[in-house]
Amino acid sequence: MTHEVFxxxxxxxxxxxSFSTSINELHERLSELGFGDIRPVHGFxxxxxxxxxxxxxxxxxxxxxxxxxxxxxxxYLEKSGYVMRKTHPTxxxxxxxxxxxxxxxxxxxxxxxxxxxxQRWIENIGTERLQMLKEDLTKLVYxxxxxxxxxxxxxxx
Numbered sequence: 001m002t003h004e005v006f007x008x009x010x011x012x013x014x015x016x017x018s019f020s021t022s023i024n025e026l027h028e029r030l031s032e033l034g035f036g037d038i039r040p041v042h043g044f045x046x047x048x049x050x051x052x053x054x055x056x057x058x059x060x061x062x063x064x065x066x067x068x069x070x071x072x073x074x075x076y077l078e079k080s081g082y083v084m085r086k087t088h089p090t091x092x093x094x095x096x097x098x099x100x101x102x103x104x105x106x107x108x109x110x111x112x113x114x115x116x117x118x119q120r121w122i123e124n125i126g127t128e129r130l131q132m133l134k135e136d137l138t139k140l141v142y143x144x145x146x147x148x149x150x151x152x153x154x155x156x157x
Contacts, residue, residue: 035106053098
């Protein structure tokens with residue numbers, strides 16, 4: 001697509017494309033670093049798990065999916081070495097999902113890559129304009145969701 005095609009897109013399409021472009025680059029680079037088995041939904045799960053772990057119920061609520069779907073995801077991530085189930089610290093019958101060393105490595109890699117992407121945006125539009133964009137989007141999101149904003153933000157499905 002040419003620049004002219006993008007300039008004719010509505011705001012929602014531009015926001016969606018900027019998100020998917022960033023996520024696609026993130027996952028391509030994670031794959032190059034040996035984390036090719038990580039998917040975007042895993043990143044949202046990791047956000048809920050850090051820093052102290054989370055129960056399956058907490059993850060299901062956070063992600064807006066069933067506890068069974070969370071269990072399958074945790075099984076996959078456990079086999080891949082990113083998470084492990086531990087006995088819950090206060091409920092000995094329950095389990096808590098925590099990141100392993102490999103899980104923390106992918107989180108650190110993700111943070112570094114996203115910082116590099118943001119730095120490239122700064123090089124393209126400047127620090128001031130990027131900061132203004134962030135502030136404006138924060139204001140718009142807050143005002144649109146003032147009474148409805150959950151304590152944690154859910155991913156878009």
